[in-house]
Amino acid sequence: MKFINYLESITGVGIYPLISxxxxxxxFGLVTFYVLKGNKNHFEKLxxxxxxxx
Amino acid sequence: xxxxxxQYDNKTVKMFAYATILWGLVGMLVGxxxxxxxxxxxxxxxxxYTTFGRVRPLHTNAVIFAFVGxxxxxxxxxxxxxxxxxxxxxxxxxxxxxxxWQIIIVLAALTLLLGKTTGKEYAELEWPIDILITLVWVVFxxxxxxxxxxxxxxxxxxxxxxxxxxxxxxxxLHIVNSIEIPVSFWKSYSWYAGVQDALVQWWxxxxxxxxxxxxxxLGLMYYFxxxxxxxxxxxxxxxxxxxxxxxxxxxWAGPHHLLYTAVPDWAQSLGVVFSVMxxxxxxxxxxxxxxxxxxxxxxxxxxxxxxxxxxxxTAYGMATFEGPMLSLKSVSAIAHYTDWIVAHVHVGxxxxxxxxTFGILYWxxxxxxxxxxxxxxxxxxxxxxxxxxxxxxxxxMYWAGFMQSSMWKDFTPEGQLKWQFMDTVTKMIPFYIARxxxxxxxxxxxxxxxxxxxxxxxxGTFLEVEEDEAPALKGEYQSHSTDHWHRWIERKPIxxxxxxxxxxxxxxxxxxxxxxxxxxxxxxxxxxKPYTPLELQGRDIYVREGCYTCHSQMIRPFRSExxxxxxxxxxxxxxxxxxxQWGSKRTGPDLARLGGKYPDSWHYNHMMDPxxxxxxxxxxxxxxxxxxxxxxxxxxxxxxxxxRLGVPYPEGYDKIAVKDMEAQAKLxxxxxxxxxIETLADREIVALIAYLQRLGKDIKGEGLKAEK
Numbered sequence: 001m002k003f004i005n006y007l008e009s010i011t012g013v014g015i016y017p018l019i020s021x022x023x024x025x026x027x028f029g030l031v032t033f034y035v036l037k038g039n040k041n042h043f044e045k046l047x048x049x050x051x052x053x054x
Numbered sequence: 055x056x057x058x059x060x061q062y063d064n065k066t067v068k069m070f071a072y073a074t075i076l077w078g079l080v081g082m083l084v085g086x087x088x089x090x091x092x093x094x095x096x097x098x099x100x101x102x103y104t105t106f107g108r109v110r111p112l113h114t115n116a117v118i119f120a121f122v123g124x125x126x127x128x129x130x131x132x133x134x135x136x137x138x139x140x141x142x143x144x145x146x147x148x149x150x151x152x153x154x155w156q157i158i159i160v161l162a163a164l165t166l167l168l169g170k171t172t173g174k175e176y177a178e179l180e181w182p183i184d185i186l187i188t189l190v191w192v193v194f195x196x197x198x199x200x201x202x203x204x205x206x207x208x209x210x211x212x213x214x215x216x217x218x219x220x221x222x223x224x225x226x227l228h229i230v231n232s233i234e235i236p237v238s239f240w241k242s243y244s245w246y247a248g249v250q251d252a253l254v255q256w257w258x259x260x261x262x263x264x265x266x267x268x269x270x271x272l273g274l275m276y277y278f279x280x281x282x283x284x285x286x287x288x289x290x291x292x293x294x295x296x297x298x299x300x301x302x303x304x305x306w307a308g309p310h311h312l313l314y315t316a317v318p319d320w321a322q323s324l325g326v327v328f329s330v331m332x333x334x335x336x337x338x339x340x341x342x343x344x345x346x347x348x349x350x351x352x353x354x355x356x357x358x359x360x361x362x363x364x365x366x367x368t369a370y371g372m373a374t375f376e377g378p379m380l381s382l383k384s385v386s387a388i389a390h391y392t393d394w395i396v397a398h399v400h401v402g403x404x405x406x407x408x409x410x411t412f413g414i415l416y417w418x419x420x421x422x423x424x425x426x427x428x429x430x431x432x433x434x435x436x437x438x439x440x441x442x443x444x445x446x447x448x449x450x451m452y453w454a455g456f457m458q459s460s461m462w463k464d465f466t467p468e469g470q471l472k473w474q475f476m477d478t479v480t481k482m483i484p485f486y487i488a489r490x491x492x493x494x495x496x497x498x499x500x501x502x503x504x505x506x507x508x509x510x511x512x513x514g515t516f517l518e519v520e521e522d523e524a525p526a527l528k529g530e531y532q533s534h535s536t537d538h539w540h541r542w543i544e545r546k547p548i549x550x551x552x553x554x555x556x557x558x559x560x561x562x563x564x565x566x567x568x569x570x571x572x573x574x575x576x577x578x579x580x581x582x583k584p585y586t587p588l589e590l591q592g593r594d595i596y597v598r599e600g601c602y603t604c605h606s607q608m609i610r611p612f613r614s615e616x617x618x619x620x621x622x623x624x625x626x627x628x629x630x631x632x633x634x635q636w637g638s639k640r641t642g643p644d645l646a647r648l649g650g651k652y653p654d655s656w657h658y659n660h661m662m663d664p665x666x667x668x669x670x671x672x673x674x675x676x677x678x679x680x681x682x683x684x685x686x687x688x689x690x691x692x693x694x695x696x697x698r699l700g701v702p703y704p705e706g707y708d709k710i711a712v713k714d715m716e717a718q719a720k721l722x723x724x725x726x727x728x729x730x731i732e733t734l735a736d737r738e739i740v741a742l743i744a745y746l747q748r749l750g751k752d753i754k755g756e757g758l759k760a761e762k
Contacts, residue, residue: 024302024560027553031298034540035291047290049211050281053136053522 057523058206062135064422064520066148070128071418073156074411075504077124081116082497088113089490091674092641093483098674103167105674107600111178112166117403118176120159122267125411127155127194129274130217132418134201137211137277139524143200147193154190158183170240173597173633174255176262177231181242184232191228195221202547206524210547212293216273218547219301219554223265226558231258237695238688241594245699248628249316252636257308257562264304267402268370271410272300275343275367282359282417288345292338294540299335301554303328305561310381313390314610315636316625321565322383328561329381336374343367358433362413365441369405373398388463391606391640393485394455397448404444404496412440412503419507423514432506440499446492454485463614471617475643480670579626582752584701585745587689587715592745594692595738597635599676606637607646607749620647620750627753630701642673647750654722655729657743679739686736689715718744 091097091106098105135142142148161183165171171178179187198221202210231254234242244251280287287293309317309325344367347354354360376398380389389395420427427433461481464472585593596602609615611622623646628634652660652667659666662680664673693708703711719735722743726733733739 023556027557028298028302031294031540035294038291038540043290046209046211047286049137049207049209050133050213050277051284051286053139 056525058526059521059523060139060141062520062522063131063142063145063148064517066142066145066152067128067132067418068422068516069152070124070131071415071422073152074121074124074128075415075500075507077116077120077159078408078411079497079500079504081113081121082493082500084109084116085113086490086493086497089486089493092672093486093490095672095674100675100677102169102599102678105599105676107603107674108167108169108171110603111171111175111600112163114176115162115166115178116159118262118266119162122271122407122411123155123159125407125414126220126266126270126274127151128418129278129414130198130270133213133274133277134198134217136522137207137214138201138205139207139522140201140205143197143204147197147200151190151193151197154186154193158186158190161186165240169598169600171598171600172232172234172242172244173600173602173635174231174244174251174258175602175638176259177228177255180240181232181234181236182239184228184234187228188225191221191225195225199547199551206527208527210550211277212287212290212297213273213277214547215297215550215554216269216276218551219297219558220265220270220273222551222555223261223269223301223305223558226555226562227258227261227265230562231255235695235698237691241688243692243695243699244633246632247699248631248634249318249625251631251634252312252315252628253309253317253321253565255634256311257305257565260308260311261305263402264307265301267407268304269301271407272296272339274410274414275339275363278414278417279343279346279360279363279367282357282363282413283347283350283353285346285350288342288348292342296335296338296342298557300332300339302557302561303332303335305558306565307332307381309565310386311638312636313381313383313386314612315608316623316628318625324565326381326383330378333375333378336377337371340367340371340374343370358427358430358437359413359417361434361437362409362416362440365437366406366409366413369401369409369444373402373406376401387610387612388459389455390610391638392455392458393451393482394459395639397451397455400447400451401444404440404447408496408500409440412436412500415503415507419510420514422517423511424517425510425514428506428509428513432502436499436502436506439495439502443492443494443496443499446495447489448492450485450488450492454482454489457485458482462618463612465614465617471614475618476668476670479642479672483672577624577626578629579624579753582627582629584630584696584703585748586718587693587711588718588741588744589748590692590696590745591684591686591689591715591738592741592743593635595679595742596745597633601645602635602637604637604639604641604673606640606644608636609644609646615644619644621753623750624753627750630696632696632699632701645746645749649747649749649751653729654725654743654747655731657746658726658731658733658739661739661742679742680733680737682738683736684738684741686712686715 087097088106088109091109102108131142131148162179165180165183166178170180172180198217202214233245235245236242246254276287276293306328307325309321310329311325313322313326315322344364347360347364354364379385380395380398389398416427416433458478458481461473461478462475466472607623609619609622616622628636656667658680660668661676663675664671689711690708693703693711697703697708716735719740722740723733723735
């Protein structure tokens with residue numbers, strides 16, 4: 001039940017932060033790319049969703 | 055293409071709107087009472103239920119979860135249906151959601167005033183209510199996702215992303231922070247202790263601000279601001295970046311609430327770095343909101359709702375500029391524990407959340423009741439009174455914070471502390487008075503709004519059946535070869551939720567894993583021993599009375615603090631503290647090394663009437679502690695719960711705990727007798743004295759005799 005140092009027994013737990021960092025960098029790279037290169041009409045359509053309802 | 059007819063559910067929106075107004079008034083009124091109590095301690099009425107330590111958590115919980123909470127649901131239920139061209143998934147779920155949330159609020163108000171609290175800020179509610187919150191939250195999510203699945207609009211507008219991220223992150227925060235071992239129906243101990251508890255709590259606390267007060271309201275901004283201004287949002291591209299960057303960065307920033315404390319240094323630094331980075335998405339969002347109005351500023355002049363929204367977004371910009379600044383270590387060193395933080399919070403709460411809610415209500419209520427606002431003039435007056443209220447609230451508190459901090463840090467040329475702590479308290483009184491005037495003005499504005507809206511409702515007829523039509527979505531989406539992967543996320547709510555969860559979980563994991571993993575992060579100190587049964591009972595009284603709302607138990611490593619309070623606090627001192635009680639505000643002095651500083655009789659008299667021992671004190675009186683009996687029957691259960699949490703009481707200790715407790719209580723009553731105070735050994739004051747006299751003593755090598 002004791003929570004202190006609970007995860008100590010997991011071997012190779014240090015890999016999680018590394019994976020996280022990679023996920024972060026890759027994901028943000030892709031989002032930035034998408035936002036810069038994405039279809040203009042598509043964004044325009046989404047942008048107007050709240051306005052176009054009745 | 056065949057058009058499908060359907061009806062929007064306006065009734066649930068209306069009910070949430072009413073609840074928002076009602077709880078808003080209650081929450082602000084309770085806040086005003088707490089504010090006045092700080093300079094008129096008589097308003098504590100010497101009753102347990104009306105004492106600041108219980109009233110203040112009621113105020114924060116009421117404003118966050120009752121006022122803003124209902125405001126979120128009002129806005130989500132209105133905008134979600136229209137953005138998705140679908141009625142809410144289930145009327146029954148809507149009903150359960152609405153009434154469930156109101157029951158939670160009522161239970162919260164009752165239990166907090168009765169002193170049932172976990173002692174963790176903004177998560178004070180005890181475990182049965184925690185479970186209820188989880189269930190109602192699931193109902194909300196179920197209803198929302200059901201609606202999304204039945205939608206008639208393929209793409210999810212960015213507001214809905216914010217709602218989904220809110221749902222999933224609040225669920226994660228609430229569950230992780232609320233893990234506790236029940237001792238009885240209304241008492242539990244946090245699973246985590248000391249430094250770890252602090253880290254989890256402020257990861258939660260900070261992200262309650264992020265994912266309860268910010269992301270859902272950003273969703274509302276992205277819907278209602280364009281809607282009311284009749285202009286699309288300035289940049290949809292910016293909103294995508296805003297969303298992902300904000301939810302990713304926010305989750306890391308929690309440790310900035312713990313700078314210069316006993317939390318490991320690397321965790322503090324990580325919190326600072328991400329807090330500073332947060333300014334980018336926050337200001338991206340603010341700019342996106344304000345630029346939506348470019349070329350349409352004339353509309354702000356004659357639309358009172360827009361006026362409120364513009365100030366709200368501006369307040370958001372100010373608060374999110376200040377936040378990163380406050381998380382710099384050198385600024386935090388000045389601002390932490392002072393009223394500066396109170397000012398910062400209220401710029402956000404009154405400006406951003408309050409004004410956003412008012413703006414939406416002024417637009418929504420006339421629309422739901424198919425009429426015009428009863429009085430534009432009155433609404434404009436509300437706008438100015440409210441704005442004045444915010445200024446009158448914030449400026450004195452900023453001033454007070456600076457003054458307090460510099461007085462705490464002032465030394466004479468001889469190297470002595472220049473001011474007694476009491477001097478810094480009495481100097482605050484004029485500022486506390488000014489602040490309560492600001493708060494009162496804000497409340498008066500809200501009352502004017504209530505009157506205005508009631509009049510509007512009386513004139514109008516409620517639009518119960520609002521019809522709309524839209525073509526059904528075709529089963530299969532025809533993907534284009536030019537499609538981007540991100541559109542795959544945009545179309546699929548579940549994917550969006552999962553990706554959001556991954557994004558927010560990363561920050562939490564990286565901060566937690568090492569603190570829970572590496573022993574060297576919490577160096578143990580051999581002289582630190584578990585609390586005796588009597589001290590444990592006293593500690594629970596300390597938690598119950600909300601002492602942490604005014605007193606910290608964390609001495610930072612500054613000369614000004616070690617000179618005033620003693621040796622700075624070490625991580626290893628808190629390993630048996632379930633929950634931690636570091637506090638976040640020093641209206642009164644730090645108590646981390648209180649043990650042995652005064653005789654027992656001093657504490658007895660001080661709790662009966664604080665001014666008798668420290669003239670000028672604004673602390674409430676606690677006469678009931680002298681009368682009420684310690685809940686001795688709970689001792690065994692408490693010791694057992696602590697053992698399950700890993701506190702090293704010897705095996706079978708629970709059987710002799712009561713005897714130990716009585717022995718220690720006898721010693722204290724004898725001590726009191728020497729100073730001419732007669733009291734029975736089973737009174738709460740005895741347990742509280744035992745706890746207060748233990749504080750901070752362990753590393754001095756004393757306190758060991760009590761352990762035996």
